Amino acid sequence: MTSSVRTVTFDTHDPYTLATFWAEVLGGKLADDDFPGDPAATVTTDSMTLLFWQNPDTKSVKNRVHLDLEPDGSRDEEVERLLNLGAIVYDDRTTPDKLEPGAPLGAGFVVMLDPEGNEFCVLRSAAERAATS
Structure with missing residues (x-):
């Protein structure tokens, strides 16, 4: 048995705004049901899906991924x-x-x-x- 990566997830203060940035970077598309203020937002490209999940914690160290x-x-x-x-x-x-x-x-x-x-x-x-x- 093996696994595949379904999404790459980012913790963020503002899921919609950060998802909008990454959709522009990657030429991707936000999900039709994502709106400002939502607790999560998804960007889909031809090769991957990014999930932006609201988290109030402040980033304090270098990303490990x-x-x-x-x-x-x-x-x-x-x-x-x-x-x-x-x-x-x-x-x-x-x-x-x-x-x-x-x-x-x-x-x-x-x-x-x-x-x-x-x-x-x-x-x-x-x-x-x-x-x-």
């Missing part, structure tokens, strides 16, 4: 888009590759925080990785 995002465009363009949605850069762990001038972006990733402080990472796209392999 986080999402790694692989954009379909460049990593830097995705970071900029996410900043415009309300995320912030927590730690830029990008490194320059030893390539010719004008070559693709450097290796590494950017650690970001969503509007409630949950960490997630933005990786290079598959095309960016292929260009430097």
